[in-house]
Amino acid sequence: MRYAMAVDTRKCVGCGDCVVACQTENNVPLGYARDWIVEIVKGSYPNTLKVHFESRRCHHCDDPPCVRVCPTGASHIVEGGIVKVTPEECIGCGACIEACPYEARYFHPDGYVDKCTFCDHRVKNGQDPACVEVCPTHCLIFGDLDDPESPVSKVLKEREYYTLAPDAGTHPNLFFLK
Amino acid sequence: MKEYLIVSGRDINILYPHVNVWGFGIPLYLFIGGLAAGILIFATLFYLMGKDKEFPVTVKIATIVPPLIIALGLLFLIGDLRHKPFFWQLLTHFRLQSPMNWGAWTLTIVFILSLLWPLSFIDDMIEYFQQHNRKKWANAFIWIKNLIEKVRIFKVIVDWFTKNRKAFAIITLIFSIILGIYTGILLSTMNARPLWNTPILGLLFLTSGISTATVTIMWITDNEIERRLFTKIDFYTIILEMYLIFQLFFNLAQGPEIQVKTAQLFFGGEFTAIFWALFVMLGLVVPWILEILELKGFHVPVAVPAFLILYGGLVFRYIMVYAGEISSFLPSPTILH
Ligand code: SF4
Numbered sequence: 020m021r022y023a024m025a026v027d028t029r030k031c032v033g034c035g036d037c038v039v040a041c042q043t044e045n046n047v048p049l050g051y052a053r054d055w056i057v058e059i060v061k062g063s064y065p066n067t068l069k070v071h072f073e074s075r076r077c078h079h080c081d082d083p084p085c086v087r088v089c090p091t092g093a094s095h096i097v098e099g100g101i102v103k104v105t106p107e108e109c110i111g112c113g114a115c116i117e118a119c120p121y122e123a124r125y126f127h128p129d130g131y132v133d134k135c136t137f138c139d140h141r142v143k144n145g146q147d148p149a150c151v152e153v154c155p156t157h158c159l160i161f162g163d164l165d166d167p168e169s170p171v172s173k174v175l176k177e178r179e180y181y182t183l184a185p186d187a188g189t190h191p192n193l194f195f196l197k
Numbered sequence: 198m199k200e201y202l203i204v205s206g207r208d209i210n211i212l213y214p215h216v217n218v219w220g221f222g223i224p225l226y227l228f229i230g231g232l233a234a235g236i237l238i239f240a241t242l243f244y245l246m247g248k249d250k251e252f253p254v255t256v257k258i259a260t261i262v263p264p265l266i267i268a269l270g271l272l273f274l275i276g277d278l279r280h281k282p283f284f285w286q287l288l289t290h291f292r293l294q295s296p297m298n299w300g301a302w303t304l305t306i307v308f309i310l311s312l313l314w315p316l317s318f319i320d321d322m323i324e325y326f327q328q329h330n331r332k333k334w335a336n337a338f339i340w341i342k343n344l345i346e347k348v349r350i351f352k353v354i355v356d357w358f359t360k361n362r363k364a365f366a367i368i369t370l371i372f373s374i375i376l377g378i379y380t381g382i383l384l385s386t387m388n389a390r391p392l393w394n395t396p397i398l399g400l401l402f403l404t405s406g407i408s409t410a411t412v413t414i415m416w417i418t419d420n421e422i423e424r425r426l427f428t429k430i431d432f433y434t435i436i437l438e439m440y441l442i443f444q445l446f447f448n449l450a451q452g453p454e455i456q457v458k459t460a461q462l463f464f465g466g467e468f469t470a471i472f473w474a475l476f477v478m479l480g481l482v483v484p485w486i487l488e489i490l491e492l493k494g495f496h497v498p499v500a501v502p503a504f505l506i507l508y509g510g511l512v513f514r515y516i517m518v519y520a521g522e523i524s525s526f527l528p529s530p531t532i533l534h
Pocket residue numbers: 076077078079080083084085086102118119120121122123124134189
């Protein structure tokens with residue numbers, strides 16, 4: 020199993036529902052967020068202005084540098100390629116934050132590192148992650164890349180997409196549909 | 198076409214506008230690691246070459262420095278952790294792929310070896326300080342010697358290392374080299390940071406560490422031959438360091454766009470003045486010229502080039518850590534609250 024997510028940048032309106040859903044579902048402390056919205060504005064007035072939104076989170080990379088550099092193994096990979104952190108093993112050294120090209124990790128106010136888990140507690144029960152479930156435009160598509168019939172496999176076959184910072188060599192599993 | 202990025206939904210100050218995690222402690226820790234490694238490399242190497250009589254400060258006296266500063270470095274390392282109560286987790290795991298892990302292990306091992314090295318020469322130390330009229334130092338070592346005599350286990354350990362000093366020297370040499378390289382590798386394994394993600398960094402940090410150690414020995418010694426030799430060693434080490442810096446930027450400039458942009462931080466970007474003026478000029482070129490003058494027979498107070506090199510080593514590490522955190526694969530965004 021290889022979980023992945025696609026974000027339809029043609030549909031995303033940047034409403035931030037995914038951010039709030041995650042904060043609620045995962046008890047994210049006030050002022051923090053495991054997913055976030057990036058608005059990309061191209062051009063300058065009065066020349067053509069183009070705007071699109073990316074709902075970003077941990078890319079659950081196939082080759083995650085955050086896991087490699089972690090001195091204690093607190094950062095680890097679980098079933099389906101989901102990258103997680105065990106708070107009781109994390110010493111808060113910050114190496115993983117430095118190593119992640121996507122700003123996906125932050126220090127929880129208690130000192131350990133926190134990040135998106137692809138809602139593995141929901142996924143285990145056959146549900147979608149909270150962000151995917153609430154998105155009003157259905158622009159988030161989640162599933163198993165090893166299953167050719169999963170929604171994410173299908174949409175990646177049909178549509179053109181890009182990934183962020185491919186040069187960093189992490190093989191991310193968050194895809195942005197053009 | 199101009200492109201703006203606006204992040205909303207989170208405002209986390211260690212991530213935006215750029216990553217800001219390793220503030221004060223880590224660069225200092227890297228500096229200490231390099232300096233301690235360098236001193237121990239010289240001490241063990243000169244010992245193995247049979248030069249301990251000729252170069253007593255290099256082989257013996259200067260090695261008082263590493264255990265003291267490594268203890269300080271370990272404090273800085275722990276001080277920088279955000280989840281301190283779980284510090285012990287570091288010591289229950291061994292992970293070769295994580296430099297933070299094997300580096301901490303290496304530092305711990307070198308710390309123990311560096312404590313034992315000067316102790317294995319304790320009689321020579323006392324004699325040296327008495328001859329040089331350093332009463333306080335002599336008394337301190339006499340006190341330590343008495344302590345070792347009193348506690349059986351200490352005595353057994355120190356005696357064993359004194360007897361097997363050659364093997365001890367080889368092991369210390371190996372671990373010190375690993376420590377010196379580690380201080381650069383720690384940064385270079387971070388995929389996300391184009392400035393760090395280059396193999397040359399390990400070599401550059403090792404060279405810079407050797408240079409700081411060289412001037413420390415040069416500064417401490419009162420032996421003219423020793424001072425001259427180490428001035429000469431540093432003269433060549435600085436040349437190597439300048440070459441490696443050139444190579445670092447040359448590689449970046451040849452690389453993909455993101456690396457070129459990273460190099461620009463130092464050519465017109467925000468680190469231009471502090472890197473070239475405060476580090477390269479003041480911390481490398483000026484002491485190098487002073488060393489040339491010294492070697493040509495002019496009298497230069499040794500403290501000046503020595504201090505400048507140590508200062509340069511520290512500034513260099515601060516710049517590399519900060520600039521590295523700023524260098525990123527993603528364009529830096531504006532934050533909406
Ligand atoms: S996005 Fe960052 S935190 Fe997530 S797996 Fe990749 S490197 Fe690790």
